[in-house]
Amino acid sequence: MTDGNSETKFSNQMWGGRFASGPDAIMEEINASIGFDKKLYAQDIRGSIAHATMLAHQGIISAEDKDKIVHGLNTILSEIESGQFDFSRRLEDIHMNIEARLATLIGPSAGRLHTARSRNDQVALDFRLWVKEELQKTEKALTALIAAFLDRAEEHADTVMPGFTHLQTAQPVTFGHHCMAYVEMFGRDRSRVRHAIEHMDESPIGAAALAGTGFPIDRHMTAKALGFAGPTRNSIDTVSDRDFALEFLSMASIAATHLSRLAEEIVIWSTPQFGFIRLSDAFSTGSSIMPQKKNPDAAELVRAKTGRINGSLIALLTVMKGLPLAYSKDMQEDKEQVFDAAESLELAIAAMTGMVRDMTVRTDRMKAAAGSGYSTATDLADWLVREAGLPFRDAHHVTGRAVALAEQKACDLADLSLADLQSIHADITEKVFDVLTVEASVASRTSFGGTAPNEVRKQIAWWRARN
Numbered sequence: 001m002t003d004g005n006s007e008t009k010f011s012n013q014m015w016g017g018r019f020a021s022g023p024d025a026i027m028e029e030i031n032a033s034i035g036f037d038k039k040l041y042a043q044d045i046r047g048s049i050a051h052a053t054m055l056a057h058q059g060i061i062s063a064e065d066k067d068k069i070v071h072g073l074n075t076i077l078s079e080i081e082s083g084q085f086d087f088s089r090r091l092e093d094i095h096m097n098i099e100a101r102l103a104t105l106i107g108p109s110a111g112r113l114h115t116a117r118s119r120n121d122q123v124a125l126d127f128r129l130w131v132k133e134e135l136q137k138t139e140k141a142l143t144a145l146i147a148a149f150l151d152r153a154e155e156h157a158d159t160v161m162p163g164f165t166h167l168q169t170a171q172p173v174t175f176g177h178h179c180m181a182y183v184e185m186f187g188r189d190r191s192r193v194r195h196a197i198e199h200m201d202e203s204p205i206g207a208a209a210l211a212g213t214g215f216p217i218d219r220h221m222t223a224k225a226l227g228f229a230g231p232t233r234n235s236i237d238t239v240s241d242r243d244f245a246l247e248f249l250s251m252a253s254i255a256a257t258h259l260s261r262l263a264e265e266i267v268i269w270s271t272p273q274f275g276f277i278r279l280s281d282a283f284s285t286g287s288s289i290m291p292q293k294k295n296p297d298a299a300e301l302v303r304a305k306t307g308r309i310n311g312s313l314i315a316l317l318t319v320m321k322g323l324p325l326a327y328s329k330d331m332q333e334d335k336e337q338v339f340d341a342a343e344s345l346e347l348a349i350a351a352m353t354g355m356v357r358d359m360t361v362r363t364d365r366m367k368a369a370a371g372s373g374y375s376t377a378t379d380l381a382d383w384l385v386r387e388a389g390l391p392f393r394d395a396h397h398v399t400g401r402a403v404a405l406a407e408q409k410a411c412d413l414a415d416l417s418l419a420d421l422q423s424i425h426a427d428i429t430e431k432v433f434d435v436l437t438v439e440a441s442v443a444s445r446t447s448f449g450g451t452a453p454n455e456v457r458k459q460i461a462w463w464r465a466r467n
Contacts, residue, residue: 032089036336040094041080043129045073047122048098050225051205052113060116060215065109072106073098094126095119116215117208120239120327124204127335129226131248134342135197141349142190142255146183146467148356150460153179157456160438161276161366162375171378172370172438175361177451180459182262187463189255196251200244203228207238210326239327242320245338249313252345256306259348263303266355270296275365280358283351298351305344312337370438374403374413379435379444388427398425 049070056066076098079085091097103110157176162169203223206213212235219231232238269276283298316337319330377399384395401424406413409420414436421428434440446452449459 033093033332033335034087034089034091034097036339037094037123037126038087038097039335039339040123040126040130041098042077043126043133044094044098044122045077047125047129047205047226048113049073050222051117053225054218054221055112055115055215057221058216058218060217061112065112068106068109069102069113072102072110075105076101093119093123095122116213116217117205118210118239120209121204121207121235124207124239124241125226127338128200128204128244131244131338132197132200132227134338135193135248135251138251138255138342138345138349139190139193139197141346141353142186142193143467145349145353145356146186146190146463148353149179149183149186150463150467152176152356152361153183153456154460156361156363157453157460159361159363159366160370160442162370162372163451169369169372169375172375172441173445173451174442174453174456175363175366176453176456176460177442180456180463182258183459183463185258186255189251189258192251192254196244196247199247201229202232203230204232204238204241206231207235210236210239236326240323240325242316242331242334245334246313246316246320248338249309249316249341252341253306253310253313256309256345256348259352260303260306262352263299266299266359267296267303270299274369275362276369277362278360279355280360282358283355298355302348302351305348308344309341312341367438371412371414374406376413376436376438376441377403379441380413380432382444383432383435384425384428387429387431388425390425390427 052061052066052069052073055061056063076085079101085097085101087097088100091100099110099113102113153176155176156179157174159175160172161175161178163171163173163178203219203226205222205226206217206219223229223231232241266277266279268274270279279296279299283296316334319333323330380402381392381395381399384390384398385392388395390398402413402416402421405420405424406416409416414433418428418430418433421432435444442451442453444452446455449455
């Protein structure tokens, strides 16, 4: 792109007459961010074109200079996207790399581009644009994951399985109802994404270094050109703010936690001991020594990604926690965390969507396990309240004795005889056996948001209308 001497000269011009020489090698190494912020090239060029267009519209630069700048920036965009652009560490960051190349391409007109702006509002704009675009991609990815769960929930609205608390069998539910729990979780994640977009939908450009500018710029024009709802309202806060990055990482951490919980269930369910699902070969690996193994590596790696994403959130919170207003160089350390978390989250959502769509649900194993652990005990207690008029605490005690008797006889509650049950409480009748099957149990849970198949279908319809 340029030789070393011209790079140093441009760097010195950027800093101005305050410095007589270029940076020390160690300072250059710690100061340079081009190794990672080159990811912002498209946003930087887009923002610069909008800024130059506004400057010309306001009569701050000439139309001729604006046309040269826009043509030069589009040339640079083509060079970068075709792999012909030579990024230089000596030019520190993406902004100066592009500006130096622009100067080579169009000459002195390039120097007019930086009128009425600073690298402080420029980087805030680039990063904000990148995060906004990433949030929009995340919204689409979560929508696809929710759609995959809605399909599985509809397919298995009647499939009974054990519901768990403390990973112990609690009550029978349907697999469709269990799938809809994840629809709710990822639906909240998507709401957080949408709120994050709304919160950060303001343009920073024009705040300059921290105090605004004396040039007659039109910040509303650039905000509209860049797709923002409007400009930010305080120039100090504008260059100080990284809430949009923190909110992205916070959303990503919560979503990753949900993905991790799902991954854990997939790992458990795919074991021979559970056997509730079978993962396709596309999301499994084998063992180098044990030929019978089929490992749920994709789920395990999704589970592990959560640690990286959570770490990114803590890292940026720590960077920001002690900074005075306005801009500090510490804030250069904001991007790598967000870039890494975004890549990890995008991959994890895609992998999980694939697993949910591809996995084979073993309905026979789920049904066999649904009645284990005396899962219909609560149904017996509820029956005693409704039919025998017992207070629930008394019904709970009677049911506990029935479970103890079933354990003693090594059978399920439904396999106890009427005489057995009446030996515990005389008011129990033959009708009690109508509620002791897992099918009857799930069918009875008709409260709003319950596991009854018809109720599950209502929730599926509600979500389909909104997905």
